[in-house]
Amino acid sequence: MNKASKIYVAGHRGLVGSAIVRNLKDKGYTNIIGKTHKELDLTNQLEVRKFFKEEKPEYVFLAAARVGGINANNTYPADFIYENLEIQNNIIKAAHDFKVEKLLFLGSSCIYPKECKQPIKEEYLLSGYLESTNEAYAIAKIAGLKMCQFFKRQYKDNFISCMPTNLYGPNDNFNLQTSHVMPALIRKFYEAKVKKLPFVEVWGTGKPLREFLHVDDMADACTFLMENYEGEEHVNIGTGKEISISALAYMIKDIISYEGEVRFDKGKPDGTMRKLLEVKKLEGLGWKYKIELEQGIKNVVEYILKNNILSL
Numbered sequence: 150m151n152k153a154s155k156i157y158v159a160g161h162r163g164l165v166g167s168a169i170v171r172n173l174k175d176k177g178y179t180n181i182i183g184k185t186h187k188e189l190d191l192t193n194q195l196e197v198r199k200f201f202k203e204e205k206p207e208y209v210f211l212a213a214a215r216v217g218g219i220n221a222n223n224t225y226p227a228d229f230i231y232e233n234l235e236i237q238n239n240i241i242k243a244a245h246d247f248k249v250e251k252l253l254f255l256g257s258s259c260i261y262p263k264e265c266k267q268p269i270k271e272e273y274l275l276s277g278y279l280e281s282t283n284e285a286y287a288i289a290k291i292a293g294l295k296m297c298q299f300f301k302r303q304y305k306d307n308f309i310s311c312m313p314t315n316l317y318g319p320n321d322n323f324n325l326q327t328s329h330v331m332p333a334l335i336r337k338f339y340e341a342k343v344k345k346l347p348f349v350e351v352w353g354t355g356k357p358l359r360e361f362l363h364v365d366d367m368a369d370a371c372t373f374l375m376e377n378y379e380g381e382e383h384v385n386i387g388t389g390k391e392i393s394i395s396a397l398a399y400m401i402k403d404i405i406s407y408e409g410e411v412r413f414d415k416g417k418p419d420g421t422m423r424k425l426l427e428v429k430k431l432e433g434l435g436w437k438y439k440i441e442l443e444q445g446i447k448n449v450v451e452y453i454l455k456n457n458i459l460s461l
């Protein structure tokens with residue numbers, strides 16, 4: 150990839166896509182293209198093919214997907230599997246037909262089995278049953294990863310994929326019905342502070358462990374892989390560190406200086422109890438995360454306050 154290469158970031162307005170665009174610009178890449186959902190419907194095969202034929206991107210970051218937290222995944226499984234398969238099938242096949250130099254497909258750590266040995270190595274993929282709350286999304290992502298692998302094997306296409314851990318950052322989804330835990334808790338604690346509410350409700354037992362990576366680190370790892378990795382196997386992207394949902398809740402409470410109570414709603418699902426990625430492969434290639442969790446959360450809180458994202 151050289152600084153003038155034509156780079157298409159699919160999903161450039163999303164949490165990850167927007168961070169990839171920032172990272173590419175910071176590194177001096179000048180020819181980056183993106184299309185909004187209105188301009189290009191990625192579930193429409195004809196539109197996607199027309200776009201690739203006309204624009205001829207040389208490099209593709211496939212960061213477009215229908216995403217959501219535990220509640221959204223549970224409620225809309227049909228939409229999650231269908232839309233994600235459509236988006237990735239259309240883009241990967243068009244990238245093949247219109248001779249894209251290299252493509253990076255972005256998956257997610259929920260593709261690994263529910264009862265997976267920890268920390269999770271890349272090779273543990275498909276070694277057991279999936280977590281039922283996000284099975285639809287996971288099946289689609291596994292199909293995308295395999296598709297890249299098989300196009301590489303059969304046609305020598307330079308298509309690679311990576312599996313990030315739970316991500317967070319400024320452009321996150323702060324809607325409580327569909328968001329992941331990090332933006333949800335930031336919103337809940339902030340709202341409770343402003344409205345002087347006596348307690349904040351955290352879903353589940355608080356015992357599940359999760360690993361969190363700031364999206365700016367994720368974007369940096371993506372451009373690093375695009376520049377340095379050609380293997381058939383996907384690469385985990387994470388910090389290698391984990392925290393309980395309960396400890397996370399108290400960390401956010403402190404950062405926001407909320408004085409009320411924290412309550413756990415055990416009627417809500419915990420999901421997978423542990424989901425820690427092994428990141429030795431990525432570290433072996435020469436990349437390591439930079440943003441520590443507390444600093445990362447402070448950045449997000451500052452961003453949403455400055456830009457009035459929660460508009461309370």
Ligand code: GDP
Nearest residue numbers: 218219328329330333351352353357418419420
């Ligand atoms: P997951 O990592 O795929 O399970 O998705 P989430 O980020 O949605 O949930 C992670 C964990 O945080 C689960 O155990 C949730 O029950 C828990 N959690 C606690 N409070 C919340 C909340 O307000 N929203 C969400 N989405 N999860 C929460």
